Every structure is written in C-alpha cells, then in structure tokens.
Amino acid sequence: MFDVTRYATAAQSIIDAGRFLYDRGWSPATSSNYSARIDAEHVAITVSGRHKGQLSAGDIMVVDLNGRPVQSKCKSSAETLLHTVLYQIFPDVGVVLHTHSVKATVLSRLAAASSTLNFEGYELQKAFAGVETHEGILSVPVFDNTQDIPALAEQSKAWFLAHPEQPGYLIRGHGLYTWGKTMADCLRHVEAFEFLFECELETMRARP
Numbered sequence: 748m749f750d751v752t753r754y755a756t757a758a759q760s761i762i763d764a765g766r767f768l769y770d771r772g773w774s775p776a777t778s779s780n781y782s783a784r785i786d787a788e789h790v791a792i793t794v795s796g797r798h799k800g801q802l803s804a805g806d807i808m809v810v811d812l813n814g815r816p817v818q819s820k821c822k823s824s825a826e827t828l829l830h831t832v833l834y835q836i837f838p839d840v841g842v843v844l845h846t847h848s849v850k851a852t853v854l855s856r857l858a859a860a861s862s863t864l865n866f867e868g869y870e871l872q873k874a875f876a877g878v879e880t881h882e883g884i885l886s887v888p889v890f891d892n893t894q895d896i897p898a899l900a901e902q903s904k905a906w907f908l909a910h911p912e913q914p915g916y917l918i919r920g921h922g923l924y925t926w927g928k929t930m931a932d933c934l935r936h937v938e939a940f941e942f943l944f945e946c947e948l949e950t951m952r953a954r955p
C-alpha cells in the first residue's frame with residue numbers, strides 16, 4: 748500500500764501544475780494528463796476526462812506501475828500507460844507531464860514522417876537536467892498519433908531505452924510528453940520545450 752501523506756503531496760503538486768499549464772494555454776479544456784510518483788510501485792495520476800485547469804483532489808487517483816487502479820473506481824487517464832512505462836524504465840523519474848500546446852501540435856504536424864527533431868545551438872537547452880552546454884543535440888522523436896496506447900507505450904519504451912538521456916517526445920498532431928525528477932524539473936522542461944518549439948516555428952517562418 749502507499750503512504751497517504753506522500754499521495755496528498757503528489758496530488759497537490761498535480762493540481763497546482765494543472766492551473767499553471769492551463770493558464771499558459773498549454774493544456775486546453777480536458778486535454779493533457781499529469782502524474783507524480785508516490786513510491787517505487789505507485790503513481791498519482793489524473794482521472795480521465797477532467798478539466799486540467801480546474802483539478803481538485805477528486806480528480807487525482809492512484810495506479811500501480813502497470814497502470815492498474817489502486818483503491819479507486821475511477822478511470823485513470825486514457826494515456827496512463829504512456830506515464831507508467833516511463834516510471835518503469837527510469838527509477839529516477841518522479842513526474843511526467845503531457846501537454847497539448849498549439850506550438851507542439853503545429854510543429855509535430857510539420858515534421859516529416861518517422862522523424863526526430865534535433866535542437867542544437869540553443870542556450871536554453873541548458874534548462875534540461877544534466878545539460879551544461881548549447882553545443883549538444885537535444886533529440887525529440889515524433890511518434891505518429893494513435894488510439895492504440897499500449898502500442899505507443901511500447902514504441903516510446905524502446906526509443907527511450909536506447910536514448911535514456913533525452914527528456915521528451917512529441918506525438919504528431921497531439922502534444923508533448925516530458926518528465927523529470929521533481930515537479931519543478933518537469934515544469935521547467937515543459938517551459939523550455941515550448942520556447943524551443945516557438946523558435947523552430949519562427950525560424951521556419953523566416954526561412955520558408
């Protein structure tokens with residue numbers, strides 16, 4: 748079983764993140780889903796279909812690392828497996844955030860089929876945990892959108908097992924997944940990705 752105090756802390760961090768991400772326009776309406784690790788076997792995650800800018804305690808539930816509900820009759824996020832697979836493969840991951848911003852959606856639709864977007868030469872790459880120079884390459888795979896979430900979970904698992912240092916991915920026409928050790932780290936990653944996506948779109952506009 749899980750520690751109730753740790754659950755309450757995780758749930759409150761998700762509620763606060765939802766307000767922030769909704770206010771920035773990155774989680775419109777009932778889009779997006781968020782999770783925070785409680786312990787080695789349990790994760791607090793948003794209930795499916797809830798408005799992410801108006802979350803309260805009843806909109807957060809617990810699942811195990813296989814995505815099965817624990818002590819709840821609610822339906823967890825339709826994309827629960829995209830979260831739990833990351834907690835399974837990366838014991839250090841404490842938070843996963845999925846957002847639906849306009850820029851992530853548009854950039855992912857412009858990317859070529861089966862492509863990876865490479866960001867290099869941006870000072871802001873240093874906002875990602877462990878990155879100390881603009882000279883590295885931040886690689887963001889773009890997976891095709893699908894309603895087959897178990898298949899997408901397997902696809903993302905295989906890619907990130909091969910590229911464990913990369914902090915996120917796009918789903919075409921859909922949105923961003925990113926993660927971090929803490930909520931602060933993960934929110935910083937969302938914000939940094941949004942900046943990089945905007946820079947790429949502006950660069951494309953300037954050089955058609």
Ligand SMILES: CSC[C@@H](O)[C@@H](O)C(=O)COP(=O)(O)O
Nearest residue numbers: 777778779780795796797824825
């Ligand atoms: C509003 S449609 C978006 C959903 O299909 C999905 O992509 C999403 O992000 C939210 O689903 P949810 O089941 O609430 O976690």
Ligand SMILES: [Zn+2]
Nearest residue numbers: 778779845922
């Ligand atoms: Zn989504």
